[in-house]
Amino acid sequence: MSEDGARARRAADLLRFLRTIQKPGFPIDELDEGANLVAAGLVDSLAVLQIAMYLEDTYGINFVVRGIDPGELMSVAGILDLIEREAG
Amino acid sequence: MTALPALREALRRMRNFHEDESLVARWAACLARLGPWISAGRRRLLLSLASLGLLVVSLAGTHTLPGENPASSPAMRTTLAIPFALALFALCYLAALRFDRLPAVVRRRPQVTLHLLFWVVLAVLWATPTAESLWRQAIAQFALVLPFVLWRCGYLLKSGQRGRAKGSAWSDHAFYLWPVWGGSETPYGKGFDYLVRSEAQSAEAFARAQLAGLKLLGLAVVWKAAVALMRYLVWGDPDSPLAGPFDGYTLGIPRVATLISGASAAPLPVAWLSVYCDLVWNTLKLAAVGHVYIGVLRLCGFAVFRNTYKPLLSESIVEFWNRYYYYFKELMVEFFFFPTFARCRVRPWLRTFLAIFAAAFAGNLYYHVIAEQPRLVAGDFAGLWGTYHPRVFYCFLLAAGIFVSMQREQKRRGQSAAARGGMARRVVRIAGVWTFYGIIHIWGVAGGASTFGQRTRFALSLVGLG
Numbered sequence: 001m002s003e004d005g006a007r008a009r010r011a012a013d014l015l016r017f018l019r020t021i022q023k024p025g026f027p028i029d030e031l032d033e034g035a036n037l038v039a040a041g042l043v044d045s046l047a048v049l050q051i052a053m054y055l056e057d058t059y060g061i062n063f064v065v066r067g068i069d070p071g072e073l074m075s076v077a078g079i080l081d082l083i084e085r086e087a088g
Numbered sequence: 089m090t091a092l093p094a095l096r097e098a099l100r101r102m103r104n105f106h107e108d109e110s111l112v113a114r115w116a117a118c119l120a121r122l123g124p125w126i127s128a129g130r131r132r133l134l135l136s137l138a139s140l141g142l143l144v145v146s147l148a149g150t151h152t153l154p155g156e157n158p159a160s161s162p163a164m165r166t167t168l169a170i171p172f173a174l175a176l177f178a179l180c181y182l183a184a185l186r187f188d189r190l191p192a193v194v195r196r197r198p199q200v201t202l203h204l205l206f207w208v209v210l211a212v213l214w215a216t217p218t219a220e221s222l223w224r225q226a227i228a229q230f231a232l233v234l235p236f237v238l239w240r241c242g243y244l245l246k247s248g249q250r251g252r253a254k255g256s257a258w259s260d261h262a263f264y265l266w267p268v269w270g271g272s273e274t275p276y277g278k279g280f281d282y283l284v285r286s287e288a289q290s291a292e293a294f295a296r297a298q299l300a301g302l303k304l305l306g307l308a309v310v311w312k313a314a315v316a317l318m319r320y321l322v323w324g325d326p327d328s329p330l331a332g333p334f335d336g337y338t339l340g341i342p343r344v345a346t347l348i349s350g351a352s353a354a355p356l357p358v359a360w361l362s363v364y365c366d367l368v369w370n371t372l373k374l375a376a377v378g379h380v381y382i383g384v385l386r387l388c389g390f391a392v393f394r395n396t397y398k399p400l401l402s403e404s405i406v407e408f409w410n411r412y413y414y415y416f417k418e419l420m421v422e423f424f425f426f427p428t429f430a431r432c433r434v435r436p437w438l439r440t441f442l443a444i445f446a447a448a449f450a451g452n453l454y455y456h457v458i459a460e461q462p463r464l465v466a467g468d469f470a471g472l473w474g475t476y477h478p479r480v481f482y483c484f485l486l487a488a489g490i491f492v493s494m495q496r497e498q499k500r501r502g503q504s505a506a507a508r509g510g511m512a513r514r515v516v517r518i519a520g521v522w523t524f525y526g527i528i529h530i531w532g533v534a535g536g537a538s539t540f541g542q543r544t545r546f547a548l549s550l551v552g553l554g
Contacts, residue, residue: 021498049429049440049443050498052429052430053436056433063426063429063430064430064431066249066250067246067249067250067426067427067430068426068427068429068430069250069281070421070422070426071281071282071285
């Protein structure tokens with residue numbers, strides 16, 4: 001699968017997951033990939049935990065070594081970049 | 089358009105003047121004329137130089153400790169303390185810059201190393217005789233200001249850990265280590281990573297940040313006026329300048345601290361009113377101060393979040409915690425919550441529980457203890473315990489409340505807005521949040537000599553017990 005194809009698949013999986021933790025009444029499909037999820041009102045800042053757990057379980061990312069940087073988990077693009085960097 | 093909707097629209101426009109596109113464009117055009125003089129790099133350099141000047145002034149203004157030799161020169165002591173502060177900044181900057189080359193133990197635990205350094209400085213002070221040496225006094229003076237920079241240096245090390253400090257200049261960091269926009273031990277605007285992400289890179293973004301800053305400063309004036317009004321109308325402070333205009337009329341509700349200590353008494357409904365008024369008063373005071381810091385920060389070109397954002401409309405305990413004192417919450421989350429969460433890979437609920445208690449209980453207590461620098465430097469542990477033992481219970485209740493609230497919020501996620509109920513349910517939820525924070529504040533309120541027992545008796549009396 002090409003790099004773009006893999007990213008698109010990961011993005012689709014991520015959006016499916018974000019729908020399960022999002023606040024009610026915010027249209028996730030219209031969200032720009034680079035938009036700040038917290039500022040857009042889609043998730044609260046503590047939902048970052050659930051995103052971190054999702055990344056650990058789905059992509060085996062180990063946050064013990066690198067620490068959790070909330071800035072990286074605040075946008076769909078940031079999360080996808082992190083997956084590409086850490087999960088190869 | 090009838091008069092009422094027109095008035096409402098005019099008020100909305102006035103409230104959101106900072107989003108008026110024509111005003112933004114005009115303001116941006118003015119800023120664009122200044123060109124390179126206000127580039128992001130130049131702004132950071134100017135802010136850093138101002139910060140260093142402020143550091144010197146602040147150190148000179150630090151009070152001496154009881155028992156110190158009054159004959160020693162304050163100017164000399166300050167002159168000696170300044171290099172200590174600068175050396176700490178330089179050490180943290182170099183560590184962040186070359187994080188990969190640090191010893192493995194420091195790389196794994198940079199924050200623990202930084203805080204150990206603080207405790208070593210204190211240990212040196214406790215182990216050396218007081219009042220004699222000028223060097224000791226200089227170290228003591230440095231120790232008095234250390235808690236102010238400790239968390240800021242922590243953010244700098246976090247940037248190094250994340251690899252973001254590579255290639256940065258000293259002026260990219262000095263401006264937030266001793267910020268000109270002010271603050272407390274809590275770094276308003278956090279550190280390098282967040283500030284850089286929020287920094288305006290164009291004249292338009294700078295204009296937007298500045299207009300949003302002006303709005304916040306305006307709000308600060310409104311909240312300061314509300315605080316002054318409350319001080320007289322609710323608490324009946326006789327020293328208030330409003331005593332004249334209101335012709336002596338006041339509700340005269342006693343403060344929670346005086347009800348706890350027994351200095352005043354009130355019937356049950358008034359005692360409850362006092363609890364809620366104290367919560368509102370504290371929220372307004374914090375909002376007024378935080379809006380000034382964040383307003384100035386936005387004027388400097390950083391479009392950062394507010395410190396306080398409508399906490400009294402929060403519908404859950406965790407939401408209130410997030411909105412009441414945002415930068416303190418962020419500090420607890422980044423330095424205690426996330427590290428605990430990342431390291432403890434146990435069942436999800438237990439993992440969340442441990443992380444919340446690390447932040448809202450242990451981290452919260454630790455933060456407040458090290459902020460008591462005069463007592464710490466003097467080694468006054470009995471005084472520290474006297475002040476903080478009720479807070480242990482406050483932090484426990486806060487952490488337990490946040491954990492329960494967070495679990496409930498997680499279950500609610502993904503629900504439709506309709507499932508959360510109408511306005512009545514919303515009001516009930518808000519009232520629940522007010523009651524929770526009002527009650528736990530009884531053990532958190534700065535009340536001087538009030539003991540845990542006095543506070544608990546007062547809390548029980550509110551529900552008709554005791």
